[in-house]
Amino acid sequence: MARGLFTRTVTVVSLTVTLSAVASRYSYCRYFYPIFEAARILACSPLSEHWCHTDAAKMSTCKDPKENLHNKARTSPYPGSKIERAKVPNDKVDWLVDWKDYSPVEYTAHSVLAGPTWADPEIGAKNFSPKFNEKDGQVERKSQNGLYVVENDRPRNPVGRTGIVGRGLLGRWGPNHAADPVITRWKRNGSGNKVTHPVSGKNILQFIAIKRKDCGEWAIPGGMVDPGEKLSAALKREFSEEALNALQKTEAEKEEMEKQLNRLFSQDHFVVYKGYVDDPRNTDNAWMETEAVNYHDESGEVMDNLHLEAGDDAGKVKWIDISEKLKLYASHVDFIRLVAEKRRAHWNETDLDCPDQSLN
């Protein structure tokens, strides 16, 4: 995550529900909740510390899921700026709805225009001919949501209008890919037995969380996928940089760490969410996507050999017991809940204001 502002800003954005795998089995409410919530996560960008809070009022996400699908991507002002997006009413989000008078604001942040390595040049710049919807050299310009439209040489947000054209704070035209590793193990007592919850009788799962320096909130250690980097490598790198302080280790220490990490990351895992993220930085031409993967250390042995140590942007790192009482960025909680359900761990579902459909 030691890659400057952009990376930092994006790190915490992660979502929970796999579009393909879960949407069909989940109520709409569940499906849209994390997408709608994603922005609060961004709250911890250094540019917007004043957004840092976990107690924002929960909107009912059951009423009209469509409204929530593309909510944060329409909020103003745009993060880190005073830019007001053109207002996009719910019924005009969809590109298929004709809207001749649509006049989005053009905005790309100075930090992006300055041309850091993580950012593309402007469209039309010399020597820049991006290949959209495919792997373009080292840069992955394919979307996890399928083919996106390219209009006037600019990629078009697959979900709909946002009221801003250009890239805002995002480096890439089109999809900007992030990776979020959720590392879990069973909580065990002094003699190594799994601990069960006294009421639910289910085993308690733990996951590794970092406390972000910028806003003091607990989060899943994640970050941007580098050009040419495989997702699995990005997940591993982000985890080792943030939760193991890998950047500060000697070569010998790194080698040993690498061995254990390879064991961990080759273990049982599943994709919790993959795809578009409703994020306040999204524009009509640039948007966040993430892939969140759960790696589970069933015996707990692998992680016993890895010493947790906060690195980089993380102030602290620790194992956190998973329960419905967790206070994390809202979308992270959703994400963790899915992992708990999938692993059949303790989770006392109290928030039953939506029609429940269990995940099996």
Ligand SMILES: *[C@@H]1O[C@H](CO)[C@@H](O)[C@H](O)[C@H]1NC(C)=O
């Ligand atoms: C751990 O749990 C097991 C099974 O519940 C129990 O028999 C054992 O005494 C516990 N050990 C400690 C140190 O609490």
Ligand SMILES: *[C@@H]1O[C@H](CO)[C@@H](O)[C@H](O)[C@H]1NC(C)=O
């Ligand atoms: C689960 O939540 C309900 C309602 O809040 C509460 O009455 C019950 O005690 C909780 N159970 C556990 C295991 O925490």
